[in-house]
Amino acid sequence: MSTADADRLARAALTHVAEPGDALMGALLRVLGPAEIIHALTVGRIPPTALAAVPGLARAMARWAVRLGGAPVTATLDEWLRDGIRLVCPLDAEWPSQLDLLGDIRPWALWVKGTADLRYAGLRSVSVVGTRAATAYGAHVCTQMAAELAERGWTVISGGAFGIDGCAHRGALAAGGSTVAVLASGVGDPYPRGHHDLFRRVAAQGVLVSEWPPGHAPTKPGFLVRNRVIAALGRGTVVVEAALRSGALNTARHARDQQRPLMAVPGPVTSAMSAGCHEIIRDWGAVCVTGARDVMELLAFPGDQLPGPPRGPAVPRDVLDPVQTRVLEAVPSRVGWGPARIAVRAGVDFDTVMTCLGSLAAAGFVGRTDRGWRLLTKPT
Amino acid sequence: MSTADADRLARAALTHVAEPGDALMGALLRVLGPAEIIHALTVGRIPPTALAAVPGLARAMARWAVRLGGAPVTATLDEWLRDGIRLVCPLDAEWPSQLDLLGDIRPWALWVKGTADLRYAGLRSVSVVGTRAATAYGAHVCTQMAAELAERGWTVISGGAFGIDGCAHRGALAAGGSTVAVLASGVGDPYPRGHHDLFRRVAAQGVLVSEWPPGHAPTKPGFLVRNRVIAALGRGTVVVEAALRSGALNTARHARDQQRPLMAVPGPVTSAMSAGCHEIIRDWGAVCVTGARDVMELLAFPGDQLPGPPRGPAVPRDVLDPVQTRVLEAVPSRVGWGPARIAVRAGVDFDTVMTCLGSLAAAGFVGRTDRGWRLLTKPT
Numbered sequence: 001m002s003t004a005d006a007d008r009l010a011r012a013a014l015t016h017v018a019e020p021g022d023a024l025m026g027a028l029l030r031v032l033g034p035a036e037i038i039h040a041l042t043v044g045r046i047p048p049t050a051l052a053a054v055p056g057l058a059r060a061m062a063r064w065a066v067r068l069g070g071a072p073v074t075a076t077l078d079e080w081l082r083d084g085i086r087l088v089c090p091l092d093a094e095w096p097s098q099l100d101l102l103g104d105i106r107p108w109a110l111w112v113k114g115t116a117d118l119r120y121a122g123l124r125s126v127s128v129v130g131t132r133a134a135t136a137y138g139a140h141v142c143t144q145m146a147a148e149l150a151e152r153g154w155t156v157i158s159g160g161a162f163g164i165d166g167c168a169h170r171g172a173l174a175a176g177g178s179t180v181a182v183l184a185s186g187v188g189d190p191y192p193r194g195h196h197d198l199f200r201r202v203a204a205q206g207v208l209v210s211e212w213p214p215g216h217a218p219t220k221p222g223f224l225v226r227n228r229v230i231a232a233l234g235r236g237t238v239v240v241e242a243a244l245r246s247g248a249l250n251t252a253r254h255a256r257d258q259q260r261p262l263m264a265v266p267g268p269v270t271s272a273m274s275a276g277c278h279e280i281i282r283d284w285g286a287v288c289v290t291g292a293r294d295v296m297e298l299l300a301f302p303g304d305q306l307p308g309p310p311r312g313p314a315v316p317r318d319v320l321d322p323v324q325t326r327v328l329e330a331v332p333s334r335v336g337w338g339p340a341r342i343a344v345r346a347g348v349d350f351d352t353v354m355t356c357l358g359s360l361a362a363a364g365f366v367g368r369t370d371r372g373w374r375l376l377t378k379p380t
Numbered sequence: 381m382s383t384a385d386a387d388r389l390a391r392a393a394l395t396h397v398a399e400p401g402d403a404l405m406g407a408l409l410r411v412l413g414p415a416e417i418i419h420a421l422t423v424g425r426i427p428p429t430a431l432a433a434v435p436g437l438a439r440a441m442a443r444w445a446v447r448l449g450g451a452p453v454t455a456t457l458d459e460w461l462r463d464g465i466r467l468v469c470p471l472d473a474e475w476p477s478q479l480d481l482l483g484d485i486r487p488w489a490l491w492v493k494g495t496a497d498l499r500y501a502g503l504r505s506v507s508v509v510g511t512r513a514a515t516a517y518g519a520h521v522c523t524q525m526a527a528e529l530a531e532r533g534w535t536v537i538s539g540g541a542f543g544i545d546g547c548a549h550r551g552a553l554a555a556g557g558s559t560v561a562v563l564a565s566g567v568g569d570p571y572p573r574g575h576h577d578l579f580r581r582v583a584a585q586g587v588l589v590s591e592w593p594p595g596h597a598p599t600k601p602g603f604l605v606r607n608r609v610i611a612a613l614g615r616g617t618v619v620v621e622a623a624l625r626s627g628a629l630n631t632a633r634h635a636r637d638q639q640r641p642l643m644a645v646p647g648p649v650t651s652a653m654s655a656g657c658h659e660i661i662r663d664w665g666a667v668c669v670t671g672a673r674d675v676m677e678l679l680a681f682p683g684d685q686l687p688g689p690p691r692g693p694a695v696p697r698d699v700l701d702p703v704q705t706r707v708l709e710a711v712p713s714r715v716g717w718g719p720a721r722i723a724v725r726a727g728v729d730f731d732t733v734m735t736c737l738g739s740l741a742a743a744g745f746v747g748r749t750d751r752g753w754r755l756l757t758k759p760t
Contacts (some may be wrong), residue, residue, distance in 0.1 A: 141649055266646030266658055269521055269670040278646055281661065281668040288661040288668060289648040 010034035011109035013071035020211035026104025096122040114207030117368035125155035127234030130164025138241035143171035148292030149176020153364035179206040184222040188214030229252040236261035242276030327356035336372030391489035393451035400591035406484025408456020476502040493567040494587030497748035505535035507614030510544025511544035518621035524635035530674030533744030559586040564602040568594030607631040616641035622656030707736035716752030
């Protein structure tokens with residue numbers, strides 16, 4: 001087994017032995033490699049350098065060691081891969097590098113299921129969250145906003161829960177867009193069960209993501225820990241409906257603490273489900289947004305075409321240079337192709353195709369699936 | 381006629397000859413006294429010093445001179461006074477000194493009708509404005525907010541128009557509070573006629589105010605000019621409902637330009653009548669307020685009791701010192717008494733009673749009517 005393979009397997013095991021967000025594991029990963037950590041847990045011997053560098057480590061190692069038994073092995077990983085579940089690790093091409101800003105509490109690895117490329121999905125993405133007890137108003141506004149964002153090539157990130165989260169995913173899917181559901185359960189058995197059909201559609205058009213192994217049953221603290229990933233993945237976070245001081249504001253707090261753009265949708269002051277939104281607008285400086293247009297205006301990169309009246313794709317095809325256009329036309333629309341095959345079809349060399357695919361992906365034209373590159377659903 | 385009387389009469393005439401907000405008249409008033417200006421207009425001769433100090437003055441003098449004919453004379457003033465209409469001039473005890481911040485566009489004088497003392501009413505006051513085309517939601521929120529402000533001893537200032545303005549006055553009146561209607565018509569013939577009963581009640585519990593003489597019929601530009609006074613009188617301005625880029629935002633613009641606290645009430649993003657509120661929250665930095673409590677929290681003076689759960693008066697009686705308490709107990713609750721009579725009843729000297737009445741008025745306990753001092757309706 002190569003070092004890289006050993007480290008992947010070790011990170012898979014880490015998602016089982018250490019709770020996501022455990023800063024001691026994060027600190028340890030700065031001192032030891034994943035495989036070294038698993039080895040230390042297995043043999044019950046901690047290198048003195050690690051002990052010196054991470055206060056409180058001995059007790060944590062004992063805690064982690066007792067969970068080592070059920071950790072995934074190579075055979076399990078292969079089995080999950082056959083079920084369409086892949087492991088995405090830091091340094092992997094699909095790793096969303098914005099997660100590295102979480103420092104010691106960044107995920108050890110992510111379990112991913114679905115057709116979208118997580119990294120590219122995250123490039124132009126918005127986290128849209130809110131209460132499970134959505135009102136008809138909130139559901140309407142959220143679905144509409146998510147659909148408009150998806151139409152412009154923005155990925156909608158949410159937590160897969162009932163209420164606002166569900167509306168966010170559904171709106172994006174209805175517009176033929178990509179969406180990411182970041183779960184507190186394993187992606188092999190996504191929670192809540194009532195969203196079974198929704199999760200199937202998310203996997204078909206976007207991705208399901210979890211820090212926990214595929215079969216994991218969610219815990220209450222897990223939902224809160226998971227929220228930091230929702231906030232970190234999106235370029236900004238929008239709260240659509242939330243009661244005062246409710247759990248629905250937890251993701252907003254993460255976005256604020258991560259110094260990411262935080263937005264909230266206002267509503268009737270007579271609605272308890274909008275009170276949390278008004279609170280964070282007034283007290284946290286969340287930006288008051290009334291729809292997708294406001295969100296895109298706030299999060300647009302310099303050079304992005306600003307949303308005015310609907311105009312088609314966020315970056316028009318005619319700004320592409322001839323070579324980029326040739327490569328784009330060579331990318332298949334449904335199944336994924338490798339870059340070599342695309343290079344042959346486009347009649348350009350391999351390095352050129354790689355450069356072009358990178359720009360095209362950043363502009364939202366193409367995406368990398370685990371089977372290769374393909375066209376993303378185009379805004380209409 | 382004393383100089384003071386001549387100046388009063390001259391200011392009354394100025395409200396007739398020069399349009400409110402005419403900055404040339406404001407500039408001229410820095411060079412000449414009111415009586416000197418009326419004299420110059422009458423004889424058609426402008427002092428060279430004034431001509432040198434105010435560019436464009438000659439043409440303006442000609443414009444003003446043609447309107448000199450209908451200007452009020454002493455007899456007219458006496459007649460209006462019998463109708464309960466008084467003239468309030470700068471330096472008068474009842475002059476709201478915050479208007480002086482308007483500089484050259486401050487009113488030359490104000491025509492006032494009603495029982496409240498305009499200066500004291502303005503000390504703890506909020507301007508509450510919005511669209512004439514109020515929705516049921518806006519009307520409900522505005523009435524409720526104005527009533528709660530009035531219950532806590534805050535004066536509600538608005539423009540007397542249909543829609544949000546009317547709700548603001550009505551809410552304050554319903555709570556037994558004081559309210560100020562700043563009109564673009566004369567206070568003797570307040571516009572709109574459909575608010576006849578409302579204006580009667582405003583005069584009975586608060587005041588009607590206008591920069592134009594009592595019989596003046598309003599003009600379209602007059603409403604916009606008037607708005608700067610609404611913004612300048614209140615300690616802050618709240619927009620309850622306004623369409624995008626609508627006239628209802630004109631007062632908000634004045635408040636912003638005057639660097640006064642500007643607030644807006646959010647509403648459904650699906651309501652066009654809340655779109656202006658959301659716009660100024662997002663783009664002008666207006667504070668998102670959901671009710672009277674938020675408004676009071678923002679506008680409270682240091683030392684004001686912060687509004688928590690309802691607690692009774694904004695400043696509790698028990699913070700008053702024994703002498704203040706004695707004076708407060710000597711103030712009549714319905715009719716107004718002069719300070720000398722109150723001094724006798726309280727058993728303190730005249731200077732003490734004047735000092736105490738000032739503090740008590742600032743704290744919202746007592747008010748000066750044109751008939752003297754009386755208790756204000758107490759928060760319950």
